[in-house]
Amino acid sequence: MASDQENSRRRLKQLLGKPGNRTCADCGAADPEWASYTLGVFVCLSCSGLHRNIAQISKVKSVLLDPWSSTEVEFMDSVGNNAAKAKYEQIVPAFYYRPTHKDCTLLREQWIRAKYERKEFLCVERQEPYSAGYREGFLWKRGRDKGQYLSRKFILSEREGVLKYFNKHDAREPKTIMKINTLNATFQPTKIGTAHGLQITYLKDNSTRNIFVYQEDGKEMVDWFNAIRAARFHYMQVAFPGASTSELLPKLTRNYIKEGYMEKTGPKHTEGFKKRWFTLDDRRLMYFKDPLDAYARGEVFIGSRENSYTTLPGLPPNIQGYHWKFGITIVTPDRKFLLMCETEEDQKDWIAALQTVINRPMLPQEYAVEAYFKHKP
Secondary structure, three states: OOOHHHHHHHHHHHHHOOOOOOEOOOOOOEOOOEEEOOOOEEEOHHHHHHHHHHOOOOOEEEOOOOOOOHHHHHHHHHOHHHHHHHHHOOOOOOOOOOOOOOOOHHHHHHHHHHHHHOOHHHOHHHHHHHHOOEEEEEEEEEOOOOOOEEEEEEEEEOOOOEEEEEOOOOOOOOOEEEEHHHOEEEEOHHHHOOOOOEEEEEEEOOEEEEEEEEOOOHHHHHHHHHHHHHHHHHHHHHHOOOOOHHHHHHHOOOOOOEEEEEEEOOOOOOOOOEEEEEEEEOOEEEEEOOOOOOEOOEEEEOOOHHHOOEEEEOOOOOOOOOOOOEEEEEEOOOOEEEEEEOOHHHHHHHHHHHHHHHOOOOOHHHHHHHHHHHOOO
16 A cells, blocks of 8 residues: 555656646746745756745755655645735736746846845736836946956946946036937856856947846846836837837847857958957847957858858968867958867857857848948048
8 A cells, every 4th residue: 555655756747747737837948857845836956945945935845755744735736826826916017028948047046036035926016126218327347448346336227228437426417328219238157256246238320239237136126127228119119100019119128149269260360369258249240359348359241141241161272370269260251260179079169159149030120230340541
């Protein structure tokens, strides 16, 4: 005769097969094997660790390894992921970023805290920090020259259509004004070297500018991120009145397609190859001397196959001056760009990333960007 524990384990395995329970309640990772027996949700190993940070609300166990009482199993059966989602995610704003298992710890932890601890999506008043259309506060910003972080006042104003920051706390005029229509924000904890590090980019004279910021308070950082998304969403609703919400959401903020070091040579292909940090951001391939530089040393527009853009493994014959062994040739209508990767895996990954962009037909507005690149001095 089966023991109580065997019966409990069998029932839990059955529950994991029910709709909604086959993926993590918080990040969507497949096949969760942990559960919060106080909230009634099944979660992945990574999110179970974040639930431990709110131990007064959520207590977690392994579905397969820990002992379960019949009462706990009954509770899991009575709730489950779909019912919990209906309760805790009642009014998530369309623009609010719902993290996946691929996202950084900060985004996933604050999503979990927002749902279960702060109950932000049960009451719109609790969403004020990122829904009000105006936000101001202090962030640590990386200085362009010496690289130290200095406290700067930031203001985000949907009405003015800008994010701006001030060099002095009592300054009347902002140091920099960034227009919402070209703004992007992406968390970069590894690159910046802090768990709360956010990279903000904007266009100035159609060239990319980076600023790097962080704040010790994780909620503050994620509120800033979602406030930027809200401002972008409301701007786009006006700019593209015919577009659906599902069409606009992927455009609010974007992660980079790929980043990493490669070697490059100049336009004559006779200069020695130099190691540079490359970032592929949509159709812009940018290179920097240092990953945390404010300005790119150069930008290459990556068009589509129909417009005579392609990537090839290797370099043309008789090219010299490189140290790494695995070449990539980017062919554009105007010239060839020669790059070298350290490993064959890097080479394959970069070619695959570039091909995803090249395989995508160009949008009407992208032709204007391409034209600007062609006429750039």
